[in-house]
Amino acid sequence: MSKKNAFYAQSGGVTAVINASACGVIEAAREHSDKIGHVYAGQNGILGALREELIDVNQEDADTIAALRHTPSGAFGSCRYKLKSLEENRAEYERLIEVFKAHDIGYFFYNGGGDSADTCLKVSQLSETMGYPIQAIHVPKTVDNDLPFTDNCPGFGSVAKYVAVSTMEAALDVASMCATSTKVFILEVMGRHAGWIAAAGALAQQQEGDAPHIILFPEVAFDKEQFLKKVQDTVDQKGYCVIVASEGAQYADGTFLADAGTTDAFGHKQLGGVAPTLANMIKSELGLKYHWALADYLQRAARHIASATDVAQAYAVGRAAVEMALEGKNAIMPCIVRDQGPQYGWSVGEAPLSEVANVEKMMPKEYISEDGFGITQAGRDYLLPLIQGEDYPPFKNGVPQYAKLKKVLVAKKLKGEFKP
Structure with missing residues (x-):
């Protein structure tokens, strides 16, 4: 043969x-x-x-x-x-x-x-x-870590590490300036239906009370009143509040906080930016000064x-x-x-x-804290080994220094052009 x-x-x-x-x-x-x-x-x-x-x-x-x-x-x-x-x-x-x-x-x-x-x-x-x-x-x-059967998905551990480090570093910045400047910082991360990436932000916490103070998961229905109370209470107690929000954060009826009203090539709804949506909510309802950042391609491209x-x-x-x-x-x-x-x-x-x-694998309930704004020890035990080294x-x-390929194409053997 x-x-x-x-x-x-x-x-x-x-x-x-x-x-x-x-x-x-x-x-x-x-x-x-x-x-x-x-x-x-x-x-x-x-x-x-x-x-x-x-x-x-x-x-x-x-x-x-x-x-x-x-x-x-x-x-x-x-x-x-x-x-x-x-x-x-x-x-x-x-x-x-x-x-x-x-x-x-x-x-x-x-x-x-x-x-x-x-x-x-x-x-x-x-x-x-x-x-x-x-x-x-x-x-x-997949960075989303949502494939079934596999304990974790290649690509996720590196995004998780990037989000944890970025959350930690941004939180130190905000903490140093909160007396006279920014009170709230929001980092928006990927995760349409599963909150694994947002959960990784919790790995920035080295001791109790560390940022992030709020994590928003797609798996937990967003409650505006509870969210705003948590933000204000955190600012009152610590002087500032750091939030990691999944792009797929949604209300109890399944409506995304940032639904742009369009779909992508896979038929998925295009999301228009949950971070600015939350920031505007915080500004209008609480009057707090804020900054927000979109991890976007940076989170999945950060090979360094x-x-x-x-x-x-x-x-x-x-x-x-x-x-x-x-x-x-x-x-x-x-x-x-x-x-x-x-x-x-x-x-x-x-x-x-x-x-x-x-088939999509969501965050298990036992990994999400009772108040819905953080992760449990079981969640930490799952996530922490994946960002090691x-x-x-x-x-x-x-x-x-990254690889640069020649990308030489093979001669075609079939007649005619195929246009998908």
Whole structure:
């Protein structure tokens, strides 16, 4: 049996460590060159496959691939493009398989969140019925930490570390100026439906009473009256109040505090900024001076302060995906399994895509404090190991040195252009 080529693609919002997973996939594939031929990567994610825009990874040298481990963002390009259901647009899936067949691709490694897990599963299922079976392995990635089965998601630990450090440093700034200046500081972080990232802000607390004083989770219905009372009481007691707010903070009826009234490519509601919404509320109701900040892309691009645990796990699931494919496994996702016992440890397990796709993991109630504005000790025990360790990129002239790929495209073999 002739060896097959492999296709790797990055999907959705990128992270500080998604390229570490790419590094793991590529290095593992190269170590098994007797079983895997060329490694191709999709230019701009799954769109690269649909458009037959395949990057020849074999054109990149070993040092460049190794440098991916400490390079943020999506080195091959990502995209927010959700394939419709098989019933709605079977042609897209058939196109993927046509491209894979034309380039003798037998392994599909899709690095993303819940939507990409669904795509991965469908490609595996349809390829079988079309007589060209493809081993599809989903490589987990999401800063939101909301994939099921895996203890945590690669990408989350580094965002959690960034948010904890940023909260701590901003709180020191506000505390030093609160006598005559800012009384309230709000940091808005990502997290549409799950409050994991906001919860990580609590790791800034070194002792009781430290900032952040209020955390707003999507899982806890926002109560304006209780919130404003908590803000005022905190300012009265401490002189200032630091808030970490999830972008997905919402009222009891499910309405987002900052619903912009539009949707993105995945059909998700676009959120218009919960921090300024809260700031205006505080100004109009309490008359307090405020500042707010949007962590936005900074939180997911901050490779310079990545969690060493996160980097190691991202790389490990990339390697594991290749090993699992070579073992004949299909339609699965390598996942992080936390060791039992007081000492933190982890290993790589696996989960079926049929149970992963389109499922969101929310913050457990036992991780959220009784008043809904903080985390419990159980929540801290879960989060703290994920931000441990430093894995600095190399620096030159004061700035990090990141991988720069040639991104040489393979010649197209199919006729005509496909326009998704």
